[in-house]
Amino acid sequence: MSERNLKHHGGQHIVSSFDDDLIAVQAKLSEMGGLTEDMLVNALEAIKNRDPQLAQDVVAKDKRLDRLEMEVEELATRIIALRQPMAQDLRLVISALKMASTLERIGDLAKNVARRAVALASVRPTHLSNSIVRMGNQTLGQLTEVLDAFTSRETPLAVAVWRRDIELDEMYNSIFREVVTYMMEDPRMIGLGSQFLFIAKNLERMGDHTTHIAEMVYYIVEGEPLGDDRPKGEPIGLDGL
Amino acid sequence: MSERNLKHHGGQHIVSSFDDDLIAVQAKLSEMGGLTEDMLVNALEAIKNRDPQLAQDVVAKDKRLDRLEMEVEELATRIIALRQPMAQDLRLVISALKMASTLERIGDLAKNVARRAVALASVRPTHLSNSIVRMGNQTLGQLTEVLDAFTSRETPLAVAVWRRDIELDEMYNSIFREVVTYMMEDPRMIGLGSQFLFIAKNLERMGDHTTHIAEMVYYIVEGEPLGDDRPKGEPIGLDGL
Known part of the structure; x- marks a missing residue:
């Protein structure tokens, strides 16, 4: 995994290896991860402090996340083309593509929460x-x-x-009931309540994506899938509403 | 692109080429596409005819879709490892991975619609x-x-x-208003109305994914991105609710 190549690049000799390439990909994924956390923190802060400007900033940050995903794709494609990694190494590069796509989805959901925070x-x-915060x-x-x-x-x-x-699933179900009760008590709040329902759903879906990342980690390290006996909250029906 | 290899497989000599491999991937993607259509058709049918059994069938089909996505991933990984495609060919294989992931997401949304159809x-x-149908x-x-x-x-x-x-975005906004009005007129219908809001949102997101596929087609054929001046419905705010 540490075989070295000499490349001629812009008049300079640059020594790079498959390991170096992977480190570059990992750096971009770390930046993406940090950005999704930052977006979620600020989207919640914007809801708490009723701060539309902060919410707009979160929406704007999503573009950077999209660009980073494209950069990971380009880098991964170049690694595959130039290094032609086999088996285990190839698996790592493909995992990086999936991780970038999952982080982009999480950022998208944080952006949706921020959009509703503006409203x-x-x-x-x-x-x-x-409850939402x-x-x-x-x-x-x-x-x-x-x-x-x-x-x-x-x-x-x-x-x-x-x-x-499962804790998040349960929180989601409890918020769903709380919001519906609230809307029933004061029907003028139905429009507002709907926004909270969508926010709660976005958060619950972010939770699903974190479990996908957990599954990727397990697969990368252990070389086998984590299985599918994960405890899962029942999807909410119409009983008792 | 038509260089041929001889592989020894299970006692038989199999002649296969990069083109043959791509055709195998394309066949799996076609099956995935057909399955997502089928799931959406039947989820809508289940809503229309109030048929919980049909809705359950749709939910069950999602497992097949997940398996197909994994098969595309395995096939694509094997193609990259064995054929070491460069440039344009590599792009095609990476596109197949993205297409499989997008179809899996569309199927997931159809499954969510079906789950709500059961309720x-x-x-x-x-x-x-x-309106939803x-x-x-x-x-x-x-x-x-x-x-x-x-x-x-x-x-x-x-x-x-x-x-x-944009037509779908507009239909979504109009259904949102219709459902909220309905819930205001009869607050006992708030729980039910919320289900319709989530279904409409799922359909609107399926529409977003179809635009992603359109962008992939453009990129594969034209070799450049479609640009981002797509007409887009305004996300609904709280005005007038």
């Missing part, structure tokens, strides 16, 4: 914000841990995050 | 179903056309689908 800032505050912080905690697990390749940490996603 | 079948019918048929039309464009590599068809996504 929320223009109407009167409600206690529903507290609490759920958001739980999502953020899982995201941070799974990114740590990805960087450190710590399987037990990844498995712990994977198992804990 | 809807147990409560009394409402005229909201008609109409929007679903528009989504289905776009999906079918973009899959045709992908198979035939017809750029103009792909661009037409890409431009028409």
Whole structure:
């Protein structure tokens, strides 16, 4: 994995290896991970402080994330073309592509939350914000841990995050009930309540993506899939509504 | 692109080429495309006819779609490892990976619609179903056309689908208003109305994915991105609610 090549590049001799290339990809993935965390932190802050400008900043950051995903794709494609990695090494490069795509999706969801935070800032505050921010912080905690697990390749940490996603599912179900009750008590709040339902759904889907990352970590380290007996909250039906 | 290799496989000599490999990948992608259409058709049918069993069948089909995505990944990885394709050919294989991942996401959304159709079948019918089925048929039309464009590599068809996504955005906004009005008139319908909001959102996101496929077709054929001046419906705010 450390075979070295000499390339002529812009008049300079540059020594690079497959390992160096992988480190460059890893650096971009780390930047992407940091950016998704930052976007979620600020989207939640924007909801809490009713700050439309902060929310707009989050929306703007998504472009950077999209660009980084494209850069990972280009880099990975170049690595495959130039290094022609086999088996295990090739698996690593393909995993990087999947990781970039998953992080881009998480950022997209954070952007959606921020967009709704812009709308929320223009109407009167409600206690529903507290529940949403609490759920958001739980999502953020899982995201941070799974990114740590990805960087450190710590399987037990990844498995712990994977198992804990059920807590987010339960928070989502509880917020769904809370919002519907709220809307029933005051039908003028139905438009507003719908925004909270969509935000909660976005957070729950971010949680799903963190479990996908946990599965990738497991697969990279252990060489086999994590299996599919993950505890999962029941999708909410119409009972009792 | 038609260089031939002789491989020894299970006691038989098999002649295969990069072209043959690509055809095998294309066949799996076609199966995935057909499956997503089938899932959406039946999810809509299940809403229309209040048929929970049909909806359950759709949910079950998603497993097949997940398996197909994994098979495309394995095949693509093997092609890269064995054939070591360069430049244009490598781009094609990477595109196949992205296409498989996008189709898997579309199927996931169809599964979500079907899950909600199960819940809807147990409560009394409402005229909201008609609007949702109409929007679903528009989504289905776009999906079918973009899959045709992908198979035939017809750029103009792909661009037409890409431009028409705004119609779906507008249908989504109009359904959002319709559902909220409905819930305001009869607050006992808030739980039910929320299900329709989520279904409409799932359909709108399927539309977004069809535009992603249109962009892939354009990129594969023209070798450059489609640009980002696509007409886009305004995300709905809280005005007038």
